[in-house]
Amino acid sequence: MPELPEVKTIQDQLNAIMPFRIKRCSLSRVADSIVHTPMDHLVGRSLLRVERKGKLLDFILDDGHHLLSHLGMSGGWLIASEWITTKHTHVQFTGDSGYLGYVDPRRFGHMYLYDEPRAAAKLAELGHDLLAPEFTAPYFKACLLRYPLRAVKVSLLDQSLFAGTGNYIANEICAHARVLPHRLVQSLSTREINKLYRAVSTVINGTITRGGVAFGGGYRDTKGDKGTGVQNLVVFYQQECQLCKKTPVVKTVLGQRGTYHCPRCQK
Numbered sequence: 360m361p362e363l364p365e366v367k368t369i370q371d372q373l374n375a376i377m378p379f380r381i382k383r384c385s386l387s388r389v390a391d392s393i394v395h396t397p398m399d400h401l402v403g404r405s406l407l408r409v410e411r412k413g414k415l416l417d418f419i420l421d422d423g424h425h426l427l428s429h430l431g432m433s434g435g436w437l438i439a440s441e442w443i444t445t446k447h448t449h450v451q452f453t454g455d456s457g458y459l460g461y462v463d464p465r466r467f468g469h470m471y472l473y474d475e476p477r478a479a480a481k482l483a484e485l486g487h488d489l490l491a492p493e494f495t496a497p498y499f500k501a502c503l504l505r506y507p508l509r510a511v512k513v514s515l516l517d518q519s520l521f522a523g524t525g526n527y528i529a530n531e532i533c534a535h536a537r538v539l540p541h542r543l544v545q546s547l548s549t550r551e552i553n554k555l556y557r558a559v560s561t562v563i564n565g566t567i568t569r570g571g572v573a574f575g576g577g578y579r580d581t582k583g584d585k586g587t588g589v590q591n592l593v594v595f596y597q598q599e600c601q602l603c604k605k606t607p608v609v610k611t612v613l614g615q616r617g618t619y620h621c622p623r624c625q626k
């Protein structure tokens with residue numbers, strides 16, 4: 360599943376081709392499982408820029424409407440100079456000098472075309488973005504402590520608190536903070552909470568620099584490139600912990616998600 364670094368990589372690449380005037384909008388036969396609002400309004404309008412909150416891409420239109428795009432498990436946007444024939448292209452915009460296609464093999468993505476108030480309401484369902492200036496240490500601590508009986512990793516995945524996290528990011532944050540993912544929030548010391556907060560930037564910034572991560576789910580950026588894979592992560596999908604370089608990583612299941620930790624580095 361694309362998490363913040365992958366969605367941001369796509370966002371940055373999309374912004375490089377903005378503004379984009381939509382001359383035609385074509386939907387696949389099964390696009391209605393992804394596209395939840397009529398798209399006719401887009402024709403003749405321009406996408407001015409792409410913003411992002413967590414994993415939700417927010418295309419701003421020239422009339423103030425928003426096209427919100429959540430990539431789900433396997434969604435992505437492709438930029439091309441010719442008509443996109445890639446399998447599973449469910450939405451395609453014809454522009455003045457190119458094409459913009461939404462590709463989603465598993466069709467868990469979502470798209471909404473909203474006016475300003477409805478878009479604002481949708482965005483307000485999410486907590487602060489991990490890269491936003493509002494995502495401060497006090498905010499992080501207050502959000503975490505709101506649910507003291509949750510496992511740390513389960514709380515980190517809550518998009519209404521921490522917008523942009525996902526399974527690999529949550530695993531990696533716990534590893535860098537040296538905290539076991541299944542620890543209850545109420546058992547954390549202030550020092551550990553501060554370490555978790557600092558680990559957020561370590562993980563996010565490190566992954567963005569490398570253009571996102573690709574694994575099972577099939578992430579591709581707008582050029583079809585796959586990102587660098589999991590080789591730069593410390594515990595997620597690793598045989599051996601990359602922090603101590605000598606302990607086998609233990610895999611468990613927590614909240615139905617694959618969870619990885621180093622029994623030596625994490626307490």
Ligand SMILES: [Zn+2]
Nearest residue numbers: 600603621624
């Ligand atoms: Zn280790």
